[in-house]
Amino acid sequence: MAKHDSHRYSRFHVPGHAGKVPSQEDERRYFESIRRLDFTELEGLDDLHAPSGVIDEAQRLAAIAFGAEESFFLLNGSTVGNHAMILGTSSPGDLLLVQRNCHKSVLNGLMLSGVRAVFLMPRIDQQTGLMTGLDPTLVQQALQQYPEAKGLLLTNPNYYGMGTDLAAISQMVHAHNIPLLVDEAHGAHYGFHPDYPPSALSALADVVVQSTHKMLTAMTMGAMLHLQGPRVDRTRIKRILSMLQSSSPSYPIMASLDLARRNIAIEGHRLLDNTLQHVYRLRKWIDETTPFRYIKPGMDFETLDPLKISLWDSTGTLSGFELMTKLRHYGCFAEMADTRHVLLHFGLHTNEEDLIRLMEALTAISLDAFSEKKENSKASENIYAIQPHPAISIPVSFGLPVERVASPTQLRIPLTKAVGKQSAEMVIPYPPGIPVLYPGETISEWAAIYLQELAECGATFQGLKHVTEFGIPIITPDVENK
């Protein structure tokens, strides 16, 4: 592409900006150079939907780098990869085993496909109250209980970097001769350095989706889907990807995927090592000189991504949301917060300057904050002690939203009165985008309390801005029978 850019020529084709220099200063500053790469499918530039040239070559190099047999560039994030993973392996009415704390794109994929899901509850980490990964014993049990399952779809690592023993699960799933489908959105950097957890591909997962933009250096929406082994129909997955992805895929994002691959393949070990030294230093400093703690390897998960530091205030003064706000005042933008933790994401390019700014911020916050000790702090409560969802759910089938919620004037009732009723919508705190309630799911006491907590701490919800103010939409018998 850079080669194509260096040619002097006139563009009588899309995109309409024609690679020309924008006239407005603000547009020029950001878009001038990238516009020169913003092409369409010209001679020599290949075609993502029928690759045989440079895109084919870039995808082959990606397969080699990540250890897959075939790799595909995704231009609509891991979202489209998760959709393709479901639509490409199961037909309407088929049954998939699905880890419950999956990303909303997995649930949307189930809705789009008409595939039935049996949800498997992950383990709950006793130390933090967070949902981690699947227990291999539970997987074994589910495989025996549902021998008709077409595959197991799990998320590894979770948003906090916690992971499970993939190799053990992979072996079990393969013993039933069905594929293991892994949403590895947060683990594209795995497998390139011995001090990081192993990759899903190295655990022989059959389909793996990675957000190359999250932990590696691609542009946002750049992701990959990797395939190996004989258990999935590759032609079908390719066709589904071609159906779902734009017929005008972004060349800048494709180029950034290729560059991110080159970056991790060639410089990965050195960069990962470098960041690890920063992380080790930071951890030591936090332990020795601050009241903050961070999630450490625990009993209820097997692997932990060293590049995710989930900070919490051991004095119980600051909630996760409060700590995140304070960090922002000192110029440190975190990935997300929950009621207790602030999640800090370290990348391949985290440097000394970032580290010092963070240390200074934490020092200042601990001096400031703990002088104003609060009375009714919620930060130290563990709301997860309540009984969660069943370990293995009964098969659930989702329709598209409209089939579930027949009327736009659906009933909303206060959260406190919603226990025992069926939720009409997905309720998704974002980030991390993991639904707490599914459409049609009976609202448990646990879920109601958890949502109340999140709302009080200032969490935002997608599609449902004011859970506490306007209540929660539920399915009433009337609406259901329409």
Added chain:
Amino acid sequence: MAKHDSHRYSRFHVPGHAGKVPSQEDERRYFESIRRLDFTELEGLDDLHAPSGVIDEAQRLAAIAFGAEESFFLLNGSTVGNHAMILGTSSPGDLLLVQRNCHKSVLNGLMLSGVRAVFLMPRIDQQTGLMTGLDPTLVQQALQQYPEAKGLLLTNPNYYGMGTDLAAISQMVHAHNIPLLVDEAHGAHYGFHPDYPPSALSALADVVVQSTHKMLTAMTMGAMLHLQGPRVDRTRIKRILSMLQSSSPSYPIMASLDLARRNIAIEGHRLLDNTLQHVYRLRKWIDETTPFRYIKPGMDFETLDPLKISLWDSTGTLSGFELMTKLRHYGCFAEMADTRHVLLHFGLHTNEEDLIRLMEALTAISLDAFSEKKENSKASENIYAIQPHPAISIPVSFGLPVERVASPTQLRIPLTKAVGKQSAEMVIPYPPGIPVLYPGETISEWAAIYLQELAECGATFQGLKHVTEFGIPIITPDVENK
């Protein structure tokens, strides 16, 4: 966003490149400035999936500029807009009236949704043999024949800029109290200048999808979906969009949509006027001094986009594909070619330099090419004289690819023997990405000859590279019954 960029701060969040300057020179040249806009949903940067801040404001400004009641940014091209238009207005088993020469994304939307389609044949332009727009009389007939239809989905203008009388069709469709859904991918610039055709929104279409990157200046994959009127369930369309689009939408593409809106809203009239002068001058020059001609307003379409010039060689020496190749040698890259035409796309920023290069190229080509007069030229034949598909098809229901093609070792037979058999796949020359055959469709003599012509002229096919060499995949009774 630019405001956020100007802050000095440390990023402990995705994307992984953290906005830092790339270390490699080639990456730096193109990505350094755009990376600084490549954000995630931070405080102040809003959330596409629950907009209430800057994204909401940008979408409102877009609605005002384009004349909609509500507008939505699309990050996966018009593809996702067409999918949402179908999934958002019809349920599985419902029936839609669909213009036959639709983009493949419309057909994929029908497959994803399980919606049945009744295809309406567009008029065939006698002058060029091209499929243009729908005849209002046919629309009226189809509306009476299929009163259960949930809407009419049409494409306007077509790839060559030819369009139909949308206002008349709109009135008929609304008289049946169903929505008019318009794929206006190639018409985002309509409605901003009196010498251009009117926009679909001004014809009161209910849902309109526009590729803002095609005729306006957004980055590739940047598109919009516009809504107006009471005939569609907006909540449902919003939810479908939220299901299909990446949970990490690209901020650079969103910013480019906002800038493209600003550009057309503020400078649109002047820029459109300017390009028009170039186009008028070029047309006059072509008519007076070259053996080339271009598509002019005709009998079988009502509107023609002045920014699309479809050149053809009136001496019959050069096919469209050959002319495109020759233009490329002289530094002029065209949008696409068919057996007869080369489609040149003029943009808001086409300038004097482009025009001169094109004139010089055409002069040189006419001197060169016509000395080597060929014997068996196909360029002047009109292959469209053969009877095409029926004007109104019977309802067709598509499944996902796997349900249609049960076996990966499907049967392929030579094109010449395929007439009367059912195609197992979509057969799509690209560009323009308009399927000539649908899965399950009986292969007509017309289609077989047309595909043969295209292949001989060097057209490329998505998913089916070598139609003539390997034959065409068909459904055999065996495969069908599986």
